[in-house]
Amino acid sequence: MLELRGVKAKLGGFQLGPIDLMVEDSYLVVMGPNGAGKTTLLKAIAGLLRAEGSVVLDGLDVSRLPPERRNVAYVPQTYALFDHMTVYANIEFGLRMRGVPREERRKAVVEIAERLAIKELLQRTPRQLSGGQRQRVALARALVVRPRLLLLDEPMAGLDPDIKEAALPLLRGLSQEFGIPVVHVTHDRDEAYSLGDLVAVMYGGKIVEVGGVEEVFARPRHAVTARLVGFQIIKLEGRCFGIRAEDVVVGSGGIRGRVVQTMRSAGGVKALLDIDGQRIWAYIGSARPGDDVEIELSRPVPLDC
């Protein structure tokens, strides 16, 4: 279990936190716009930057421990594989640092390589691997040391869509299979929805919303969250609402707007509507730029903004 109590860090002009958060042995996805502090949060948890407050892992306060003694595995966006070593030596690295005897190291490396289906890659070097293979090697290297927590910083960022699709079930199984909490940072809402048990949304160095993935995706409370999970924001009579394009009904209703632009999309023809200077997308049957239309918002979600 991971517990953060008042975690704060300063990085140049950027202030992280204070962050209070508790993650049982589940998969937490952290979302947020660029510069929200997601990677900084991971680094504060890992001990890679100086932070105030407490990081508690399985009841043990590790805040004063250096990264090498926290037993927190960290997989950065670049995977940071050691190109001057073979895949075997990469995976073995953490075990060597812990003084595990050679034969035990060999067994552990082979076992994790089999579990992640990379056994045939062990004698290659990271430069000879594809993006998906590199990701698996990075995960194997992180998990072979049996960490108390796994931190993943945008682990899908450089992958092709089909490899990404294949990697989702692998990541999804990690938390249950290894019985550890996972904190996974991403921009991608589909990835977050597929993987997360919990979603935390960061903005300006703070967590603005946290909750179960279904709840956060269906009924976000904060405008930042709503935007990240695919809602459009509109202000009506001084209040903010989140609305998805498919919930904007064009042709009837009490709101008047004008079609600014139309565009084909996979779901049908979309129109950009202007409502008193605010612009939102809607699916339409037939309308042309310049047409005045009546609009109704079905299932708008009230938001803090």
Added chain:
Amino acid sequence: MDLFKASVFSLLGVLLLFFLYPPLLLIYLGWGSLAAALSTGSFLQSLGLTVLISTAASLTAVILGIPAAYVLARYEFKLKELVDAAMDIPIVVPHTVVGLMVVLAFVAYGLGPSLNALGIKIVDALPGAVIAVSYLSATYAVRTVESAIRLLDPELENAARTLGAGPFRAFLSVVLPNIKSAVINGAVLSWARSVSEAGALLVVAYYIVVGNTSIYPASIYIYQAYIGLGLDGAVRFSAALVLFVLGVFLAYRLAVRYVGAEGS
């Protein structure tokens, strides 16, 4: 070939000619008397002394330069710009002035009296020569290694740390193997810079007393030959020195290629 390409290739040709014509002419003119130069005992002593001074300076530059380069590449701190600028001072100060500064700092003032009390001689002695050429060559090692560290993903060290490596172990296991070509490059640049040094040595170590013999550093030996024997007399020793340095550079190129191939 378009006009732009033709222009830049022509200018490259001019520069190549400018770089290669003088040494090739020197080697051509000195080729016939190379054997005589290489059988002159005093010149061989002088060459040996230069190699010793340059190697010591190069090692000093690398040993002190790697940590300095790491700090400049990885940390932000107050007065960093000042520290960064200080690394370039040896490049902008005239070399004879560097020689004078070494005499002032290590003989007349500062550490001078302490070193003297310890019996460590600076002027016309190996320590003085090494200090002078180290001062002038360390910048090359610092800058070369610093660039390599800047290009290295800092997440490599972060990953190593979270996998259980302390900061020193992470540096030795992950950073150093990835910058070894740059370290060799920095060492060779410092070495080459030291071999060619004359200005500072004219002041600090015109000759070095070893036992009952006075040995000139190679650059000063050649200067002496030029003064005493004229252009023709200096050519043979100059050609021998240039061939020797080119040989070392060739060996270095091969070593870097080998290290690069090993790392890929």
